[in-house]
Amino acid sequence: MIQPVIKGYAAILAHASSLVRYGSKPSRQIAATPGLLSTILESVRSYQEALVYAPHQVFIGRMRPHDLRALPFPWLAHSVPADRFTPTGEILPEEELYGLLALADEFGLLSFDPAFAEEAARRFAVHPLLAGSSLERLHEAGRRDLQGVLQSPDTLPLFIEGSQMIGAFRRGEEEDDSLTAPILLENLAAKVTGTLALLHLVSQDGLGAEAVEYVLSCSEEAVGDRYQRGGGNLAKAIAEMAGCGNASGADIKNFCAAPIPALVIAGSLVASGVFENVAVVGGGSVAKLGMKFQGHLKNGIPILEDVLGGIAIWVGRDDGRSPRIRLESVGRHEVKAGSSNQAILEALVARPLERIGRRMTEVDLFGTELHNPEITIPQGNGDIPLRNYRMLASLAALRGEIEASALDAFVERHGVTGFAPTQGHLASAICLLGHARAMLLSKEINTVQLVAKGSLFLGKMTSQSDGMSVLIEA
């Protein structure tokens, strides 16, 4: 078997405060509550405020998750030294997010105010990865009849800085409810944020767009039409936009757990010799913007779910340096395991380790649900990472690996503080991979287990949840 390794990782955020109104929860509440929109617009953060927010700097790799422990809570009150760009990603301003949507729009869905289109073009001219890109689609969007498009009731107006209208997104087909403007906006936003992450990945040393043979998308959105709502294939759309001319691709769906199965499948494709270089990409979720805004408003804090995320991972053949994917220690949540937490964690964590003669205490770092607690606590959902780490510690105690009195010490030693925006799939363990890779390369740690969970029951096809785990080693 060829040993698959993690050769690169990229993570981006795109500031999207003006799209919060189109998140699933805000859009439903705005429709039902007169005056709520103006409250939301007054409660979103500027780009600069989102940039200096510590969890965001952790997500793009400038800070480590462990740095958050040293930072006083609430993190909102403590701006940190921040960079837009890191060696593995960036935080994209909203104007450029809209510009990217236009670059990705092959069907004339977007119309822009001409001055805005020009401004976006000026910004791309100095972007390290986008300078030199063809901007024709952006200029075309600026030439369309924006006021005419806005006459249609099916059109979504687009804004910057909350309420400044600068464009519109039209419906894709008159009689196709799978191609409405809100659905296509979600899909196109996933495409461009996944693409931006992939561009950052292929620009890293030793990698390159032409070398990618296959792309697996683990994005949350389902791309399709009225005859096949989840038909796909976002992966190939992203590969095309990122210049991966030798690649094809496919989408992996598994609710929020999808990135880990995608990583395992990518590793398996490399291990079997089917492909030499596979990229896993995940674009962002518009639907989850502002998902917990009510808790934030109630507590007098800004709406914190104001960014889209994106990740990209390069899986290739062993180079004697990069962290290895231990395919012989993949954990899966079998149907017969049921839904008790103990049974799930036995399946995902303990048994895969037993298979290779390891104990839980021999895993240096666990990655679990890593949602930023500053987002979830105000809504009454608690600290989800901490809850998951305590369950892991309890399992270690049940198995006699630690004393019951050592639960907190286990969490401290083997866990991290949650830092991901509630972009579910990106928060579900995979966001730790870039940090884990850096720590494995520097020999700070030797073993990481990533454990992801997905809420299948939300789709009304089964009462089951699902999950998968994978071990990564130096």
Place this chain on the structure above:
Amino acid sequence: MFQGKQVIVIGERDGLAGPAITTCVGTAGGTVALVHTDCFV
């Protein structure tokens, strides 16, 4: 404990899921009238 009682079960994926609570209620003699699991993330 739940003998003769009808129970509405509301579970959470990252806490106690609905089916797991349902099993406990059944063991304790209760009848589950409705089970729902939510995901808070």
